[in-house]
Structure formats: structure tokens, C-alpha cells
Amino acid sequence: MxxxxxxxxxxxxxxxxxxxxxxxxxxxxxxxxxxxxxxxxxxxxxxxxxxxxxxxxxxxxxxxxxxxxxxxxxxxxxxxxxxxxxxxxxxxxxxxxxxxxxxxxxxxxxxxxxxxxxxxxxxxxxxxxxxxxxxxxxxxIFREWMTGIGRRTALGRIAHLFCEMYLKLQAVGLAEGYRCELPITQIDIGDALGLSNVHVNRSLQALRGRGLISLQGRTLVIEDWPGSCAAAEFDATYLHLERPSPA
Amino acid sequence: MxxxxxxxxxxxxxxxxxxxxxxxxxxxxxxxxxxxxxxxxxxxxxxxxxxxxxxxxxxxxxxxxxxxxxxxxxxxxxxxxxxxxxxxxxxxxxxxxxxxxxxxxxxxxxxxxxxxxxxxxxxxxxxxxxxxxxxxxxxxIFREWMTGIGRRTALGRIAHLFCEMYLKLQAVGLAEGYRCELPITQIDIGDALGLSNVHVNRSLQALRGRGLISLQGRTLVIEDWPGSCAAAEFDATYLHLERPSPA
DNA sequence: CGTCGTATTGAATGGGTTCAAGTAGCGTGG
DNA sequence: CCACGCTACTTGAACCCATTCAATACGACG
Structure with missing residues (x-):
């Protein structure tokens, strides 16, 4: 201290x-x-x-x-x-x-x-x-997570979390170029989204297979921003950012 | 107006x-x-x-x-x-x-x-x-709902909602004696808790079958408060009420 | 008395969990 | 330098809670 x-x-x-x-x-x-x-x-x-x-x-x-x-x-x-x-x-x-x-x-x-x-x-x-x-x-943000857990598929939930974290990090200068650190485990993701770690793993593979995201070590890359937003039904209004989000 | x-x-x-x-x-x-x-x-x-x-x-x-x-x-x-x-x-x-x-x-x-x-x-x-x-x-309350939707069973979620609504209504003088109006449909309950109306119906029957609650028209009666709280893992701390909840 | 919304029941289906086993990566210590 | 152990990740297969589809019953209301 x-x-x-x-x-x-x-x-x-x-x-x-x-x-x-x-x-x-x-x-x-x-x-x-x-x-x-x-x-x-x-x-x-x-x-x-x-x-x-x-x-x-x-x-x-x-x-x-x-x-x-x-x-x-x-x-x-x-x-x-x-x-x-x-x-x-x-x-x-x-x-x-x-x-x-x-x-x-x-x-x-x-x-x-x-x-x-x-x-x-x-x-x-x-x-x-x-x-x-x-x-x-x-x-x-709690409301949006509630909606995701209650009504979105596993794949949509994960994509939604990634879109959200990217914009939050970008807003404080910790991310750009659709690329950010993601220092959390698949167990954490599951606990955040109401999923088992096994299913998180399989959904992540599906997300990569569709070319929406890729994971390089602890770095998340959103390869296809519009595609990810579509898969997640992501609308950034709820973040109430002063600056608008990327295209 | x-x-x-x-x-x-x-x-x-x-x-x-x-x-x-x-x-x-x-x-x-x-x-x-x-x-x-x-x-x-x-x-x-x-x-x-x-x-x-x-x-x-x-x-x-x-x-x-x-x-x-x-x-x-x-x-x-x-x-x-x-x-x-x-x-x-x-x-x-x-x-x-x-x-x-x-x-x-x-x-x-x-x-x-x-x-x-x-x-x-x-x-x-x-x-x-x-x-x-x-x-x-x-x-x-959003956090608590999120937790319920993410991690509780259908039965626990519904019991939890009922405990919460009863205390909220009691706090403003609209309920007492473990009895309150519940003017919402099973579809509404499903949409609130991330469940289908069919499953809400079956879970309500289970709740009645266990003697935890009963529904008399639009009146909800919590027949067994401790039992309902236990089934819901209900802890009223999150409501941050000035007055403590009933036993 | 018909009609519309809600509640109830049955049966088939499915998304996600659970259990179990195996793999990969990494730091630590002998 | 490699053995060891820890944690995270990955894969397969069985199972189950809950959904979906479909049909029926109830009840309030004009």
C-alpha cells in the first residue's frame, strides 16, 4: 500500500x-x-x-x-x-x-x-x-446480459460479450483495430454467460470456423465485425458511449 | 390527461x-x-x-x-x-x-x-x-435476475420471482400475510425468466404440488415462506430494504 | 353462444450439460 | 535439462432439462 x-x-x-x-x-x-x-x-x-x-x-x-x-x-x-x-x-x-x-x-x-x-x-x-x-x-449492461442469457443462443451470447468488451476497452484506449487482450478463461466466459465450459469451447470453435473471430494466445481478434454483430444481434445503444461505435 | x-x-x-x-x-x-x-x-x-x-x-x-x-x-x-x-x-x-x-x-x-x-x-x-x-x-435486482436465469432451475427461478415480488409489494403496503395480487400471465413469467410458457406451467404445478405456493385466481399465496426461500435460494439482501424481511 | 386469450396436457425434439478421458502449455525444482 | 504438476483446453458420448409443436380445455366478455 x-x-x-x-x-x-x-x-x-x-x-x-x-x-x-x-x-x-x-x-x-x-x-x-x-x-x-x-x-x-x-x-x-x-x-x-x-x-x-x-x-x-x-x-x-x-x-x-x-x-x-x-x-x-x-x-x-x-x-x-x-x-x-x-x-x-x-x-x-x-x-x-x-x-x-x-x-x-x-x-x-x-x-x-x-x-x-x-x-x-x-x-x-x-x-x-x-x-x-x-x-x-x-x-x-446488466439488462443486456440478462437478455442474452435469457434469450440468445450460446454462440450469440459469446459473440455479444466480445463485441461489448471490445468497445469498452476501445473507449478507454485499451484496444483498436478490432483487436484486444482477453485475459479470461473459458470457464470465466461460461460463468458469465450461464454456460458450461465444454459448451463455451465448442461455441468458440464454431465462431472461429465461421471466420467471425480468432484467438491468438490471449489476444482476441474480431475478424468480421459486421458478421459478429449480426450473429450477436449486437446494438451498442445500451453502452451509452459519447462517441459512436465503429461501422 | x-x-x-x-x-x-x-x-x-x-x-x-x-x-x-x-x-x-x-x-x-x-x-x-x-x-x-x-x-x-x-x-x-x-x-x-x-x-x-x-x-x-x-x-x-x-x-x-x-x-x-x-x-x-x-x-x-x-x-x-x-x-x-x-x-x-x-x-x-x-x-x-x-x-x-x-x-x-x-x-x-x-x-x-x-x-x-x-x-x-x-x-x-x-x-x-x-x-x-x-x-x-x-x-x-437485475444482477439477481441474471444470476437466476443463468444458474437456477426453472422452479427456483419462479419461486425466487414470487418471493421478490411479495417483498416489493409488502414494502409499499400492497401485500401482507404472504398474499398478493399477481396480475401477470404465465407467458409474462416465461419472458421474464427466460422460459417457455409451457415449462412455466409445469413448474407452477410442481410448486403447488410441493405445497410451496397456491394461486387463487389472480392472487398469489406463498403457503410456505421458508420452503419457498429454500427452493429459490432466496436471500433478500439484494433488495436493500430499510426494514428487514419476514422470518 | 361464439370468440379470443390464457391455461393445460401429451409427445417429439434439441441445445446444452455432465461425465470422462486425453492433450497442450507453462512454471518450478531437482 | 527434463520430470513433475498444475491449469486450461479439447474431444467423445450419454443424458436431461427445457423447447417446440399440436391439440384441448377453460373462462371472461361482448
Missing amino acids: VQASNSDLIPLIRKLESIAPLSESERQAILGLPATVRVLEARQDILRDKDRPSLCCLILSGWVCRFKLLHEGKRQILSFHVAGDIPDLSSLHLPVMDHGLATVTAARLACIPHENIRDLVIRFPGIGTALWRDTLVDAA | VQASNSDLIPLIRKLESIAPLSESERQAILGLPATVRVLEARQDILRDKDRPSLCCLILSGWVCRFKLLHEGKRQILSFHVAGDIPDLSSLHLPVMDHGLATVTAARLACIPHENIRDLVIRFPGIGTALWRDTLVDAA
Whole structure:
């Protein structure tokens, strides 16, 4: 745990600006937030179900996921998060966690006490609005995942997840040219989409066989963007990005 | 369309107080909101995907649902809403609708312009926080549904929905004694939980056969609350109710 | 009393799971 | 430098929960 430097909070600014414009004084106020940096290995718990945290975690690097556990080791991954996200922002207003939060890869987190965020929001209501907006986009993504799990085929679900992750990463400068890191296992994908790892494997092969995507190690390449969007019935409206998505 | 009377906004106050305390001046400010009342038949659209509304709808009576449509008439219901809910509150900060909104039963809505809500939130930040909290609870319910659709059996999903609806209705005074109105069809239940109507029917029979619930016309009776909770793996934490749930 | 939407039942089909075994890649330590 | 062990990935085959198709029954309403 070390004190965060100003530049550590830049991902947050980029993220907020991807959903709402910020003034210079707002940017400065964010950079002035006190934060301590936590460095975590892959597959480590950050928060557990029923915890009552007093701070929020801004992701500086790495991937993090939210999840719920059920009987017999069943797991539902609720969301994936990358640099610039605050996956536990809801704890600012909902004191008890109703799910867990854990790293997927090794990650660096900036921990910011609730009280400082509350101060910030009072002094700069515009930032409060941006954060609220962020939680609303979060909810929009949950709705889309629900729809996928409930009504899409395995192949469509996976293609949809890939289209979404690509655009999310692109929005914060972590992807371009229909190519991005995808540091998650097939088991993770299954747990996120309500599928068995076996079926994820077969569906991935089908996706490659159709020439829609390819996987080079941990790099996902979307070979055919329009084709993938069609297979997924993907419509980026729900991401509510300021900038429109690629063709 | 007629001007709303003050008493029409009481459901909203009850709802907000079920998630956060309000001061007397805050209550008065809410009662002072200008609202026009819309009266709708069952099965009518309120908002469509891609709409850009300039007002929010507070439900005064009846049931409303949010939904997404997919290819070949497939439909995913995202949530059910009752008196006191503002199902399109997200439109305050996300200009474009990413889903539809429609009545399930006949309903009365109080329509409140965005600008008036924004004024209110600026004058009373506490109300803003309560509304933000409400959207966060909304998101928590999406997460729980996602988990159910992804990882629970048909029987567990239906039992879970019933437990949830009972507590939501109880919180606003529309249910007690493990008994509530359930004015939705088996098709609606299927569309909400990612099931076919046929399978919903069979699962309902199983639920009745086990003595967990009974249906008397449009009235749902949860005959065995602990048993239903167990079958559903139901844990009310995610509803973030101020008052604890029944044993 | 006919009609339309909802509920119910039976039978065939299928997408996805489960179980089981085998393979590939990679870091670690002897 | 290779053996070892761990984890992720891959493949085959049997099984099952849930869907689809189809027919019938019910019930409210004009």
C-alpha cells in the first residue's frame, strides 16, 4: 500500500469523459483525491458478499469481476471491469455488498474513502451526475446480459460479450483495430454467460470456423465485425458511449 | 390527461422512505412537483426502444414492465414495476432508451418533466441521493435476475420471482400475510425468466404440488415462506430494504 | 353462444450439460 | 535439462432439462 500519485487517477478521468464532459476544475478535483494503491495477484478476493466497505476501488490496471456464488460451487459472473472502472461504486449508497468482487488478472487498485467521494460530489454536483450516469450504464449492461442469457443462443451470447468488451476497452484506449487482450478463461466466459465450459469451447470453435473471430494466445481478434454483430444481434445503444461505435 | 393532485405523489414518498429517510421539507418539495396523470389500458406501450423522453413516469397504480425485443418475436422482460416506482428514471441521465416500457395491467401514471426533477435534486441533494440509491437497487435486482436465469432451475427461478415480488409489494403496503395480487400471465413469467410458457406451467404445478405456493385466481399465496426461500435460494439482501424481511 | 386469450396436457425434439478421458502449455525444482 | 504438476483446453458420448409443436380445455366478455 503506497500513496497514489496524481497520474494514477487519469484512467478515471478518461472513463468519466467517455460518458460525460468534465470542466478543468472538476478534473483537478478528481486528481486531488486521496487514494492508496493496492497491488493484487490474479484470482484474489477484493470484497465478499455481505461486506460493508468504507471505500471504493478504482481499477488502475488489470481485470476484475463481480460475481455471485450459489449452491454446489455454481458461480455467476455479473460483470467484467477494466482500468477506469469503479466496480464497487454502488457501495457509496448501498452499505451492504450483495455480491463479491475479485481480480481476474493481477491488478492495481486505487482505494478512495467514501467520505472523500461524498465531499467531491457535494462540491461538484456535475461529478456526482457523471458517477450516477456511470452506475446507470452499469445497469444497462446488466439488462443486456440478462437478455442474452435469457434469450440468445450460446454462440450469440459469446459473440455479444466480445463485441461489448471490445468497445469498452476501445473507449478507454485499451484496444483498436478490432483487436484486444482477453485475459479470461473459458470457464470465466461460461460463468458469465450461464454456460458450461465444454459448451463455451465448442461455441468458440464454431465462431472461429465461421471466420467471425480468432484467438491468438490471449489476444482476441474480431475478424468480421459486421458478421459478429449480426450473429450477436449486437446494438451498442445500451453502452451509452459519447462517441459512436465503429461501422 | 389531468393535473395530478398532491395525494397522487404519496406512493413515491412511501417508496423513497422505504429506501432512505426523508425530512419534512423534502416531503413537501416532492408533493409540490408538477405532474400530469396518464391513464392507460393493459398492454400499452409507454416508451419504445430508442425514444428520447423529456419526462419520467411515476406509477400510481397498476403494473408496468420493461423489456427488450429480439428476432422472431422473442421478448425478455427486464423488470416489473408497481405503485411508487419510476421505471424510466434512468432517462434523466441516459437520453436514449435502450429498452421498451409498457403496461401489464391498466395503470395510472404521473408524468413529471425532467427539468423539474433536476431542479428538485439541486435544491435537495438528499432526494438526489435517494433517487440514485433507487437506481442502484434496480441494478441489484437485475444482477439477481441474471444470476437466476443463468444458474437456477426453472422452479427456483419462479419461486425466487414470487418471493421478490411479495417483498416489493409488502414494502409499499400492497401485500401482507404472504398474499398478493399477481396480475401477470404465465407467458409474462416465461419472458421474464427466460422460459417457455409451457415449462412455466409445469413448474407452477410442481410448486403447488410441493405445497410451496397456491394461486387463487389472480392472487398469489406463498403457503410456505421458508420452503419457498429454500427452493429459490432466496436471500433478500439484494433488495436493500430499510426494514428487514419476514422470518 | 361464439370468440379470443390464457391455461393445460401429451409427445417429439434439441441445445446444452455432465461425465470422462486425453492433450497442450507453462512454471518450478531437482 | 527434463520430470513433475498444475491449469486450461479439447474431444467423445450419454443424458436431461427445457423447447417446440399440436391439440384441448377453460373462462371472461361482448
